[in-house]
Amino acid sequence: MYNKLKIIYTNHFKLVFVLNLGLSLFFLHLFYLKGFGKVGLYNILTAFKLMGYVVTLLTEKLLFDRRKFYYYNLGLGYRKVLGIFFAIDFVLCAVLLMFCWLCTSFV
Amino acid sequence: MYELCIDSVDHRFGNGHVLSQVYLRCGAGEIVGVFGRNGGGKSTLLKAIFGSISPHNKHLRIDGKIIEKGYLSGEVVYLPQSYFIPRYMRVVTLVELYVNKYRAQLLQQEVVRDNLNEKIGHLSGGNRRLVEALLMIYSDARYVLLDEPFSQLSPLMIEEIKANILFMLPHKGFVITDHYYSHILQFASRMVLLNNGSNYHIDTVDDLKRYGYLPNTSD
Numbered sequence: 001m002y003n004k005l006k007i008i009y010t011n012h013f014k015l016v017f018v019l020n021l022g023l024s025l026f027f028l029h030l031f032y033l034k035g036f037g038k039v040g041l042y043n044i045l046t047a048f049k050l051m052g053y054v055v056t057l058l059t060e061k062l063l064f065d066r067r068k069f070y071y072y073n074l075g076l077g078y079r080k081v082l083g084i085f086f087a088i089d090f091v092l093c094a095v096l097l098m099f100c101w102l103c104t105s106f107v
Numbered sequence: 108m109y110e111l112c113i114d115s116v117d118h119r120f121g122n123g124h125v126l127s128q129v130y131l132r133c134g135a136g137e138i139v140g141v142f143g144r145n146g147g148g149k150s151t152l153l154k155a156i157f158g159s160i161s162p163h164n165k166h167l168r169i170d171g172k173i174i175e176k177g178y179l180s181g182e183v184v185y186l187p188q189s190y191f192i193p194r195y196m197r198v199v200t201l202v203e204l205y206v207n208k209y210r211a212q213l214l215q216q217e218v219v220r221d222n223l224n225e226k227i228g229h230l231s232g233g234n235r236r237l238v239e240a241l242l243m244i245y246s247d248a249r250y251v252l253l254d255e256p257f258s259q260l261s262p263l264m265i266e267e268i269k270a271n272i273l274f275m276l277p278h279k280g281f282v283i284t285d286h287y288y289s290h291i292l293q294f295a296s297r298m299v300l301l302n303n304g305s306n307y308h309i310d311t312v313d314d315l316k317r318y319g320y321l322p323n324t325s326d
Contacts, residue, residue: 003203004204007200007203007204011193011195011196011200012193066189066190066191067191067193068159069159069185069187069191070191070192070193072157072158072159072178072185073178073184073185073191073205073243073246073248074204074205075178075179075180075181077176077178077179
């Protein structure tokens with residue numbers, strides 16, 4: 001299954017991955033400028049990440065609907081394909097944030 | 108006993124009852140032909156088995172287990188009427204994705220072997236349809252649902268699909284709908300007609316005339 005997901009992500013989700021990563025990096029830059037103690041910024045980050053995921057889901061469902069049989073025939077549903085994708089993106093965002101916080105703490 | 112069985116299928120589009128208490132069974136080693144007029148519910152029935160639509164009521168069992176969506180079991184694949192594989196995918200990647208158990212047999216097929224490094228969108232319409240059908244026929248799933256697999260294909264390609272279905276028949280069960288009824292009459296183990304939302308058992312071409320699928324000519 002992981003091989004299937006790897007092929008799906010590398011073939012169909014490169015642009016979406018870059019856009020979501022871009023959003024994370026933009027917020028990382030904001031945290032770097034404003035400091036990591038601002039609770040409001042974390043809320044805004046979460047809200048924007050969620051909006052990014054909703055837009056990704058809607059784009060996939062509305063514009064690439066025919067692709068559903070391509071996923072289903074692999075035994076994969078949208079929940080699995082997009083759920084794992086969003087989880088990877090969110091964890092990556094959290095890891096980048098922690099890494100940046102650690103770097104600024106020790107500089 | 109390996110068997111796909113769906114019963115009590117009820118589905119409506121608006122006020123129209125497309126399927127009403129429909130029943131279908133397909134064992135491994137069987138070809139079940141499904142006939143019906145346009146809008147008669149053939150594709151809807153296949154999609155209900157596959158799980159891409161949720162009918163108002165259904166009871167699906169695959170190899171004795173009750174299943175909600177066929178595709179999630181990994182034992183059912185579905186060839187839709189139109190192309191479903193993104194055009195930029197290479198045939199070699201698709202073989203890696205869909206076919207493990209019977210990969211060696213699939214790679215013996217000329218259309219796959221000769222176009223292995225091609226993008227599927229670069230193939231001619233007929234070859235693209237043939238490759239999609241072969242990927243489903245040789246996939247790891249035990250039950251293959253083919254929705255009008257012969258449409259847009261030349262007679263030679265139709266024969267090629269039939270030969271491949273017969274080759275894989277000992278390992279799999281096939282449910283096929285198509286308006287090229289003569290091909291299905293030739294090689295199906297059992298046949299069913301969907302008419303007025305209900306299913307009827309079909310033995311001969313006369314049954315198709317009796318239930319109004321074919322014109323009832325006297326000669």
